[in-house]
Amino acid sequence: MAKSVLDLIGKTPVVELRSLSPRRAIRLFAKLEGQNPSGSIKDRIVAYMLQRARDDGRLRPGQEIVEATTGNTGIALALLGRQLGHPVKVVVPDNAFGDVVQALKALEAEIESVPATLGIKSAIDVAQEIARRDAAFLLDQFGSSDNPRCHYETTAPELLSQLPDLDAFVCGLGTGGTAMGIGRRLKEQNPAVKVIVAEPHPGHNLQGMRSLAEGNIPPILDLRGLDAKIVVSSANAFRGVRELLRREGILAGLSSGAVLYAALKWAQRIERGRIVMLFADSGWKYLNSPAYSLDRSLEDEAHTFDEVLWW
Ligand SMILES: Cc1ncc(COP(=O)(O)O)c(C=O)c1O
Missing domain, CATH: 3.40.50.1100 (Rossmann fold)
Structure with a gap:
């Protein structure tokens, strides 16, 4: 059990x-x-990265989490972030599959759409900017060594x-x-x-x-x-x-x-x-x-x- x-x-x-x-x-x-519970491997890194960030004080109770994602990480974050008491904002290229966006909506994540033509790099830039502006925690799956470490x-x-x-x-x-x-x-x-x-x-x-x-x-x-x-x-x-x-x-x-x-x-x-x-x-x-x-x-x-x- x-x-x-x-x-x-x-x-x-x-x-x-x-x-x-x-x-x-x-x-x-x-x-x-x-x-995995949200349907992908990304549950593993999200749970691991959030736990480490909470343990060393980078992520405070109730703090908003933001991330650039083409789907699965956002879905994992929306599901697990909520379980841990954090609002979640995801920056998603506008060519993400409709069903992925639908899943994010069902999980009540806040969605910020960026033009796909600008590439995932621009989604990452926008996520970084939001983290700075809103004092949100940036998960940073592309840059954090906690991802491969998990x-x-x-x-x-x-x-x-x-x-x-x-x-x-x-x-x-x-x-x-x-x-x-x-x-x-x-x-x-x-x-x-x-x-x-x-x-x-x-x-x-x-x-x-x-x-x-x-x-x-x-x-x-x-x-x-x-x-x-x-x-x-x-x-x-x-x-x-x-x-x-x-x-x-x-x-x-x-x-x-x-x-x-x-x-x-x-x-x-x-x-x-x-x-x-x-x-x-x-x-x-x-x-x-x-x-x-x-x-x-x-x-x-x-x-x-x-x-x-x-x-
Ligand atoms: C469906 C799917 N396959 C493969 C990958 C690649 O995994 P990784 O980011 O660990 O390279 C991802 C990551 O987003 C994914 O969502």
Whole structure:
């Protein structure tokens, strides 16, 4: 019996994807972070970062919290911030999926919309400005070392207890917190483990992910901690989520489709191994997106995109 919703964060399941494995010697596993209370991995960093800020006095009881987000962090913050007694303001690019905005509204977060054309950097600038103006606490997922530290201290040991002998870890790239924190811990335990990120194409529409080619490398991201980044088109990510649902019965978020695609690319490079993928959220928020619209034209479009393997 959990004492509160905060105690329900983490301990997410890992499932083997037998139908999607390209051959016997490749075993694919997915860690399902969509099973966190607000529906994504971001519950972990939000709870951890707020706790640390409260412990060292940076966040005062009842103080407003502000953050720039394309969705999941805002949803986690709106849900958990309220539980901890804080009003929450989120700065969201105006191309965020309608269902994400709807979730933020339902959670009674205050929403400040910024033009998507100006990029997430401008959302971060606006959040910083609001924090200064209103003496609000800025969560700062893009810049705070508490983000990767959360994954280093909590998510990675949890994963290792579930799958101690993995060979490769694949996750999506947003702030870089997941890849940095989990990757460092896995490599400390076994330096042979490969850490691979799925990166979206520039101009993509994969919620929560970030293209480095669009500039502004997040301050917490250190590319030296990665073995490869695989650039995935939106169309291939969409195909990935559809295959996950059809063949494995997993309703996954869009970045998980990209992660699956990247993992299968990596599998072409190796003879055998256990590849674990991190699925950051589930598919409910995206049922109205093109990925789940069963629009056949997307399948053709997939051929017009290149996916690039770097390093
Ligand atoms: C759906 C989704 N996938 C992947 C990521 C990337 O995670 P990280 O920010 O730890 O790099 C995010 C982050 O916002 C996300 O919301």
